[in-house]
């Protein structure tokens with residue numbers, strides 16, 4: 001079966017795999033010029049298939065958010081023929097109208113990671129517009145699939161992306177709020193920028209696991225709980241419902257992509273350069289190879 005959809009997520013995706021909620025085969029990591037990718041699985045569902053990539057790896061071999069090899073992961077998925085990426089990741093609510101257990105379909109990003117956000121380090125090909133940041137068509141399809149499951153979902157939102165793994169200080173959270181961030185997370189950047197350079201659709205679902213710590217008395221962290229915000233039983237139930245939606249929503253998107261209704265502008269991001277430079281038909285030839293020791 002031709003597979004053109006991938007889901008990038010945390011270890012929660014692998015737990016669903018282990019629990020038998022997702023079935024398929026293990027492909028393992030792939031070798032790339034940027035180093036090995038994370039493990040990749042091929043999942044199968046009714047009428048479609050998709051790849052799963054747990055971005056941190058698995059178990060105790062976990063890679064912290066700041067050390068995820070984004071370029072290797074995106075390269076590996078592109079080489080497998082992926083054209084559409086749906087990313088999931090946890091975040092904390094900066095804006096108090098967003099609640100634990102809500103999902104936010106991201107529409108914009110403030111990238112504070114400091115990671116390289118381009119494959120084109122020494123080339124003119126990296127000058128790309130970022131409006132829209134995420135694929136509007138895919139984001140709309142994801143929003144529809146989530147809404148059909150009667151889950152609380154915000155159709156747009158800005159994520160501030162920090163390096164992690166530590167959580168943000170109260171002053172940092174207050175600063176991010178004044179800058180327009182709705183949620184703060186450690187995910188989705190620079191992936192979204194790298195996917196654009198490889199002409200792939202990319203949409204992101206941030207599920208809210210806690211309230212960012214502002215030092216205010218608004219729903220403070222629960223003592224002894226790593227992600228903190230689950231101070232009420234309903235929070236736990238709402239978050240569990242959000243997480244369990246991931247598999248069915250990815251499957252709905254995979255089925256939709258298997259029967260495309262039209263082209264997407266994301267598949268033509270580099271056309272602006274094709275007009276100016278003799279770009280190879282092989283996308284691998286566009287990329288700046290990593291320097292020794294990188």
Ligand SMILES: [Zn+2]
Pocket residue numbers: 135136137138200201202264265266267
């Ligand atoms: Zn697109």
